[in-house]
Amino acid sequence: MARIAVIPGDGIGKEVAPEGVKLLEQIAALRGLDLQFNHFDYGADRFLADGTTLPPEAIADFRDNYQAILFGAVGDPRVPDSRHAREILLALRFQLDLYVNLRPVKLLADRFSPLRNKGTKEIRGVFFRENTEGVYVDVGGTYKQGTPDEIAVTEDVNSRKGVERICRAALDYARRHGVKTVWMSDKSNAMRHAGGLWQRTWKELAKEYGDLELKHMYVDVLAMQMVLKPEMFQVVVTNNLFGDILTDIGAGLAGGLGFAASANLHPGRIGLFEPVHGSAPDIAGTGKANPIATFLTCALLLEHLGHDAEARIVEQAVELAVAENVLTPDVGGDRDTQAVAAFVRAQVERLARA
Numbered sequence: 001m002a003r004i005a006v007i008p009g010d011g012i013g014k015e016v017a018p019e020g021v022k023l024l025e026q027i028a029a030l031r032g033l034d035l036q037f038n039h040f041d042y043g044a045d046r047f048l049a050d051g052t053t054l055p056p057e058a059i060a061d062f063r064d065n066y067q068a069i070l071f072g073a074v075g076d077p078r079v080p081d082s083r084h085a086r087e088i089l090l091a092l093r094f095q096l097d098l099y100v101n102l103r104p105v106k107l108l109a110d111r112f113s114p115l116r117n118k119g120t121k122e123i124r125g126v127f128f129r130e131n132t133e134g135v136y137v138d139v140g141g142t143y144k145q146g147t148p149d150e151i152a153v154t155e156d157v158n159s160r161k162g163v164e165r166i167c168r169a170a171l172d173y174a175r176r177h178g179v180k181t182v183w184m185s186d187k188s189n190a191m192r193h194a195g196g197l198w199q200r201t202w203k204e205l206a207k208e209y210g211d212l213e214l215k216h217m218y219v220d221v222l223a224m225q226m227v228l229k230p231e232m233f234q235v236v237v238t239n240n241l242f243g244d245i246l247t248d249i250g251a252g253l254a255g256g257l258g259f260a261a262s263a264n265l266h267p268g269r270i271g272l273f274e275p276v277h278g279s280a281p282d283i284a285g286t287g288k289a290n291p292i293a294t295f296l297t298c299a300l301l302l303e304h305l306g307h308d309a310e311a312r313i314v315e316q317a318v319e320l321a322v323a324e325n326v327l328t329p330d331v332g333g334d335r336d337t338q339a340v341a342a343f344v345r346a347q348v349e350r351l352a353r354a
């Protein structure tokens, strides 16, 4: 039995996460998987009603009693400083120590490629972004704020343990998936201290992973090569900030936010699965939210639970929706969220029985 916590959050999160749950419930019924869902109302409505962001006991409850969290998105114009979003999502990532942010960059059909002459054969990588350190740990401060002499410092925190474990996650993934070349990307020419640690760690790991080719590219060069020769990159590992930026380039290469899935992992522990997009207040409530990113996120969740065959079924069902252009307007279709979801479920039904 696997227990899954569902946190739809805000905006279109509340529209796409329920479709994800329906899909998982369907595949569980068809394939005899024992998945149990518990729903949590953390998000802007709850925060504005009673001040709750993430209750203190939630972290231990998730850690001890659940195998996965299916997350929608957080962010609401009524909470302009996004306090609730930080306290919910960043707390989950940091306090559950989900140090791997895994983001596939996989183009589903050539027609979605923004690059001339680069299609599904070329755009098919997986990025490993460090998820618990770097410049996002909120270490730093300001001095003489509000004066012309103001100084602001944001520290880039890198630990040996943190660097090594994210590199290992990428290398182990490459081994499991038969990928021979893994790229580590940093800016060690300009950021000598943090970059030096990444370089030393990478060189040491190269001795241990002799069956793989461990390569390095500065992040500015890698950003350029991603759009010139995306086929170079099947597995890439990098820090939190660079990973954030590179994977947005990746989402663009793979057809946009409507298709971008992600997993936050700590191997052997609970994982948090979320589409890359936010709560999209501009289209919330209009039926235009693309559910595909959530469905591909559900495939990652199924893989995490060891249900690889079922994950492939979800991916194939999504590919059929793409092939038939049963899609939402953001990716050139004319259907609404529910119509796309119903089509994908119909394909899952057929594939699971085959």
Ligand SMILES: NC(=O)c1ccc[n+]([C@@H]2O[C@H](COP(=O)([O-])OP(=O)(O)OC[C@H]3O[C@@H](n4cnc5c(N)ncnc54)[C@H](O)[C@@H]3O)[C@@H](O)[C@H]2O)c1
Pocket (backbone or CB within 6 Å): 012, 072, 073, 074, 075, 076, 077, 082, 085, 089, 257, 258, 274, 275, 276, 277, 278, 279, 280, 281, 282, 283, 288, 289, 290, 291, 293, 328, 330
């Ligand atoms: N992980 C998260 O929860 C997360 C991530 C990013 C942004 N946010 C929050 O979401 C809110 C909105 O942020 P934003 O507008 O910068 O980013 P966004 O991802 O919500 O939207 C960016 C653009 O892409 C479109 N879009 C996004 N997902 C889509 C989908 N599934 N289907 C169709 N169109 C889609 C939106 O309509 C919008 O035009 C903010 O409060 C932000 O802080 C949350």
